[in-house]
Amino acid sequence: MKHNEIIRAAITRVLADTGRSAQALSDEVPLGAEGLGLDSLDLATIVARLDAELGIDPFASGGHAFRTVGEFIALYETAEQ
Numbered sequence: 001m002k003h004n005e006i007i008r009a010a011i012t013r014v015l016a017d018t019g020r021s022a023q024a025l026s027d028e029v030p031l032g033a034e035g036l037g038l039d040s041l042d043l044a045t046i047v048a049r050l051d052a053e054l055g056i057d058p059f060a061s062g063g064h065a066f067r068t069v070g071e072f073i074a075l076y077e078t079a080e081q
Contacts (some may be wrong), residue, residue, distance in 0.1 A: 006054060014042050022036075027067075027068060
């Protein structure tokens with residue numbers, strides 16, 4: 001499974017675990033309140049799962065700005081290089 005698919009699956013799992021339905025996870029969908037409604041705890045859960053599954057922590061070198069699903073995925077793609 002590609003990183004893109006793994007990241008989208010992790011987001012979908014957290015949404016399902018918190019009783020929210022996963023809408024289409026296009027790159028333009030905001031992760032926060034104006035989109036999927038993910039909060040900081042949800043994002044921390046996603047990052048922890050991805051670290052365990054992919055062995056990549058894009059935040060290890062410091063903070064990074066992201067707002068959308070696509071920007072979040074890009075962080076992982078950049079960190080892998």
